[in-house]
Amino acid sequence: MNVQDAIRTRRTIKEFTPQAVPADVLDRLLTAGTLAQNHRLTEPWRFCILGPQAHAALAAVDAKMATKPVIVAVTCALQGDAFQRKEDYAAVACAVQNIQLAAWAEGVGMQWSTGRTAMSPETAQLLGIDAQAEEMVGLLFFGYPAATPPARARRALAEVVRRLP
Numbered sequence: 001m002n003v004q005d006a007i008r009t010r011r012t013i014k015e016f017t018p019q020a021v022p023a024d025v026l027d028r029l030l031t032a033g034t035l036a037q038n039h040r041l042t043e044p045w046r047f048c049i050l051g052p053q054a055h056a057a058l059a060a061v062d063a064k065m066a067t068k069p070v071i072v073a074v075t076c077a078l079q080g081d082a083f084q085r086k087e088d089y090a091a092v093a094c095a096v097q098n099i100q101l102a103a104w105a106e107g108v109g110m111q112w113s114t115g116r117t118a119m120s121p122e123t124a125q126l127l128g129i130d131a132q133a134e135e136m137v138g139l140l141f142f143g144y145p146a147a148t149p150p151a152r153a154r155r156a157l158a159e160v161v162r163r164l165p
């Protein structure tokens, strides 16, 4: 799949088959994240891959988590001044986009979640994320799509562009 096709057909996937995503596939996808652009090579992304025990513990807090075959928490290392932190957060978003497109290109679906469970201090504590050192960017749910929703409409380019003389 070429990049344009991946961008144009990508969807946020929320319903997954029970099929597990092999560890080597997941590693390949997260590696795609680590290749994202990042200013001054701060490499601010951190990934926490939930094993069966952590996954079950999260599902005990939010039963929906049991329907997500693989859960990875993505955080941004808190380094430098306010401007660097803004840039680093942007770089982590680039990493997530890389991961989702790489996943899509090989048939793996993903949802980026910033819902209540993803952003709660209890979840951070459960996953051993130190709020002083890392900021939660979200939970990524991975799996093979059970349902692929239709494209959500976007505004026409002309509505979001100003062309200067």
Ligand SMILES: Cc1cc2nc3c(=O)[nH]c(=O)nc-3n(C[C@H](O)[C@H](O)[C@H](O)COP(=O)(O)O)c2cc1C
Pocket (backbone or CB within 6 Å): 010, 011, 012, 013, 111, 112, 113, 114, 115, 138, 152
């Ligand atoms: C920062 C961020 C946070 C998101 N959090 C959620 C979320 O908590 N729950 C959810 O259903 N989708 C979430 N999404 C996915 C969007 O809802 C989704 O991208 C949007 O509906 C467009 O659908 P598409 O990705 O299939 O084009 C998030 C996306 C981004 C970029």
